[in-house]
Amino acid sequence: MSEQATRGWQRPSIYDVAKHAGVSHMTVSRVLNGHPNIRESTRERVLQAIDEMNYTRSSIARALATRRAMRIGVLVDGPVQFGPNSTLRALESAARDVGYSVSAFSISDDEDSQMDDGVVELVTQGVDALCVIAPRASSLDLLRQQSTGLPTIVIKAEQDAVWHTVAVDQRAGATLAVTHLIELGHRSIAHLAGPLEWYDARERDGGWRDALALACLPIPPSVAGDWTSDYGYEYGRGLDVSEVTAVFAANDQMALGLIHGLADRGLSVPGDISVVGFDDLPDARHFLPPLTTVRQDFAALGELALKQIVAAIEGDEAVHHDMIEPRLVLRSSTSRPRS
Missing domain, CATH: 3.40.50.2300 (Response regulator)
Known part of the structure; x- marks a missing residue:
């Protein structure tokens, strides 16, 4: 049985094409966008995988065929902080690579009510999914009161019974x-x-x-x-x-x-x-x-979050919880204690 047949009705994503061709999703994106620095043998392998899986590249065509906006709504708590800001940039980069755009709404530290405003604004834009970056407990409590019907992923290390989560551990x-x-x-x-x-x-x-x-x-x-x-x-x-x-x-x-x-x-x-x-x-x-x-590793975090979001948009109903391992960087601010 073919890979496409075993997938049932689910539309293949760029990650599926990458797996089928034995390359990274970045390579698939470069082939789709006509990047010159791709080996001809790799290009042919990717194009063959695209053809075999009936993958449609055009964002416009996909939006028309699936009634999708090809847009992800992102709610960012504490946007001025390094971690949330870096996560947003990484998610935007990963989204561009697979044909999605990002609309972001920032929530200031002292305005819990902005969560409601942000959800309304993003849903009004017709986004296909929601992502919440660096949430506080109060923000998520407010979000739980909303009923958007959209796939939602939260960037936090604690697992959640309802929403997808992904985080650096x-x-x-x-x-x-x-x-x-x-x-x-x-x-x-x-x-x-x-x-x-x-x-x-x-x-x-x-x-x-x-x-x-x-x-x-x-x-x-x-x-x-x-x-x-x-x-x-x-x-x-x-x-x-x-x-x-x-x-x-x-x-x-x-x-x-x-x-x-x-x-x-x-x-x-x-x-x-x-x-x-x-x-x-x-x-x-x-x-x-x-x-x-x-x-x-914010780049890896953005890619993993985007992969979860796209899978959810394309019909994966399982709730996923993924972690990325951090790394300790040793420099000069630590030594043995004073005697």
Whole structure:
């Protein structure tokens, strides 16, 4: 039986064509768009797969045939933060590669009611699916009250019974960071958390606790910041360094402020205290000292989210939950604790 027959009625996607041809979906996209730097043998293999699977390239033709807008609506919580902004850019890039466009609606930190406004605006545009990036608990509570009938994916590490989820494994990333400090010999490790209404902040806080508990170390109360360097600075100015030898900051911006606050007190990093961040900002390697941090692969996150969205649009009714592993980047802001 042919692959097309086993698929039943479901329309093939660019990912199906890529799998059939034994190439990446990016290669299929380049062939469809006439990119010159493609081997002729690869081009022929992709075109043959397109023909065999009856894949229709034209976005206009697909929209007319399926009554789709070929547009994904994206609700972005905290759009000024590095993680949400990077995730949105990655999703936009992945969408373009498969013929979709993105309409985004930003929700400011102090306006929960904007979730309702955003859903109405995006649904009015006739989007084919919704994606929520970096949600807070209050935002999702409001979204659950909506009944859009659209496939919905949420970028969060906690699984959801109704919606698709995809995320970088925040808890695993935090565990990597704290385990690194423990392996260096630190036994008193504080956590400057993000706002704990954010799912990402909760997961990073949980990873810090997991690592300390596994090592049978004391778990002091964490301090919930607001993601900003200013908050990290004030935290660093007031931190009791007689009780702490290392700090895991929930993002690089707070880590930057923390290092500044410590420096203004005449304390050195990592001589007096080690600091680890999270995100791997493009500038993190230029902090003084260069920052040990957890890197998130936003490009891979955008591609995986888009793959889930397209599958849901094309009829996949299963609820999927996928994770991407983070990576610890070692730099100069961590060392063995002071003696």
